[in-house]
Amino acid sequence: MTAAVSVDGLVKRYGDIEAVGGLDFEVGPGETFGFLGPNGAGKSTTINILCTLVVPTAGSALVAGHDVVAERAEVRRNIGLVFQDTTLDDYLTAEQNLRFHAELYGVPKAATTERLRPLLEMVGLEQRRGSRVSTFSGGMKRRLEIARGLLHSPRVLFLDEPTVGLDPQTRSSIWGYINELKRHEDVTIFLTTHYMEEAEHCDRIAIIDSGRLVALDTPEALKASVGSDRVQIRTADDGAAITALYDRFGIAAAVREGEVTFAVESGEQFVPRLFTELGLPIDSVSVSRPSLDDVFMSYTGSTIRDAEASSSDAMRSFARAMRR
Amino acid sequence: MTTTPAVAGSDVVAVRLPPRSLGHELRAVKIVWQRELIRFFRDRLRIVTSLLQPVLFLFVLGTGLAPVVGGGVGGIDFRTFLFPGVLSMAVLFTALFSAASIVWDREFGFLREMLVAPVGRGAIVLGKCLGGATVATFQGLILLALAGVAGVPYDPGLMLSLAGQLLLLSFTLTAVGVVAAARIRTIQAFMGLSQLILMPMFFLSGALFPLSNLPGWLQVLTRINPLTYAVDPMRSAVFDHLDVGTAAREAMNPGVTWWGWQVPIPLELTLVALMAVGMLAVAVVQFRRAE
DSSP states (O other): OOOSEEEEEEEEEETTEEEEEEEEEEEOTTOEEEEEOOTTSSHHHHHHHHTTSSOOSEEEEEETTEETTTTHHHHHHTEEEEOSSOOOOTTSBHHHHHHHHHHHHTOOHHHHHHHHHHHHHHTTOGGGTTSBGGGOOHHHHHHHHHHHHHTTOOSEEEEESTTTTSOHHHHHHHHHHHHHHHHHSOOEEEEEESOHHHHTTOSEEEEEETTEEEEEEOHHHHHHHHOSEEEEEEESOHHHHHHHHHHHHOOOOEEETTEEEEEESOHHHHHHHHHHHSOSOEEEEEEEOOOHHHHHHHHHSSOHHHHSOHHHHHHHHHHHHHHO | OOOSOOOTTOOOOOOOOOOOOHHHHHHHHHHHHHHHHHHHHHOHHHHHHHHHHHHIIIIIIHHHHHHHHTTOSTTOOHHHHHHHHHHHHHHHHHHHHHHHHHHHHHHTTHHHHHHTSSSOHHHHHHHHHHHHHHHHHHHHHHHHTTGGGGTOOOOHHHHHHHHHHHHHHHHHHHHHHHHHHHHOOOHHHHHHHHHHHHHHHHHTTTSSSOSTTOOHHHHHHHHHOTTHHHHHHHHHHHHHTSOOOHHHHHHHOOOOEETTEEOOHHHHHHHHHHHHHHHHHHHHHHHHHTO
16 A cells, blocks of 8 residues: 655755755555644645655655656646645636636546535535635635645645634634545545644644654654643742752743643642642642643644744735735 | 545545646646636726727827828828737737736735646646737727727728737737746736836837838837837738828838848748747746746
8 A cells, every 4th residue: 555645864955954854754545644843844845845846855755656756747636735825816716716726637527517516515615606716705715725625636635734824713614624524535634734733633743843853643642652741830939939849849840831830740649749848839720631732842842832933924914914 | 545435425526637648738728728818807997998008099199199290191190000009009018917917826826726736837828828818819809990990991801910910919928928927926026027118119119100210229129129020010911901102101111121121021920920939938948947
């Protein structure tokens, strides 16, 4: 069985800057594979290489069994793409956009007609097939792009930040549609995201930082690897609390997001000891199970939101606003 | 090859893409062309505004200058003289603005949708050029319908000949525009550049005045302007269907000369066609490189 995506020693340099520094991984057929990392980690470069838009400096990558450099056209026939920014024609209707895509990909005429309706139904846009895309909301456009990405029955669907710039409700509805399409379509999904809660939808997650793979496993296994619970306390004197934690319990704590944060094996049982033995007043305490955020933090040393330069988001929404 | 088949009860049928073929490339050309037409006819304002300027030139400038030009030599209406030039102007504007849609598409991301498709760059560029050519020719034809007002006879042969030449010119100019658009990232920069090209190209083409007895520097500039070789054959076609004396014809429609040698009309048209092919090739290379 061919892997949907197979990456071997992939390197991409821009001058002196190494965007991707030797990646190796495989994505199995039918998998939903999440690609996580802060901006500048090499996510977009990797996805662009896999989509044949960027030529790697060294190493190789196969998508649907075809080499992304030597068999570019074959790769393109086998992939669907949904980019961060919309690539729809606002002047055309939803259906015209889909038909344009079908013609460009050489989908047989009869098959196009047969496939249009179920795909539009799947993304909830059948009623709006004759409407111009300029009248669509951000979420509708994204759904239409997902339907378009699937129109030619690709083996791998690449979703580059599929929910960026959408409000939380729309984001979760997009995920509803993605999970729905997984039931209907025999397709591998390769996605990048910086929303940790979305990474939970994936079968496996790869975390990359500075162009290198730092972790690759199922969400459960990654969480288990971090192991301990996370305890956050609020005190009047954080510095004293950190010292006290180290002196009495041998725990290394740090201030994160304004609270003293540390990891222990079983948080609920630790809290009573904390109150009696710390010797400092504690204003509040919270215990949480490890989340993917903690996983990300433990592998990359920063929370994903700290790492995501907020400026890029700001720039993107600025660019969007300018276009309107 | 793949594992999990679609869930039972699924009504979405998977498609299998046929192998790449010439037919597929032609379908791509056709759909890119079609999109240009859909977009053009949705934008009625653009149809009107791009006709406004040529009409102004023809009727306002043509009528206003007629007394100064003194009714021409041999009683030829100045507007009749101006007509082929104004036709080329209509085509020039529309063709260049059609090419601007590439910059537009790049800004709005749609170009990416086309460039990641499993289809040759040639098909996309050719579709664009044919689309721009069709749209520009259509504008030219609207203007051509006004021939009678400018004193140009509605001779079927003349109309067909002019329509054919408009198509050739439209295609060439769109290809020029596509080459310019291939490298330009913003629509403002493209508009700036085309303003820089448009007026000099129009003024130096012989659209507004005959190309004989010009000072040396103007001789050179008009001869290196490709539009010159499109305006002259159209004017000759018009004059062929007018009842004018030799003296008037020599004054108003002297043709293009190279160091005293009269450039024949078939050669002029060939030059325009060669330019189209050359620009098309440059555009394809640029889009291949841009990948």
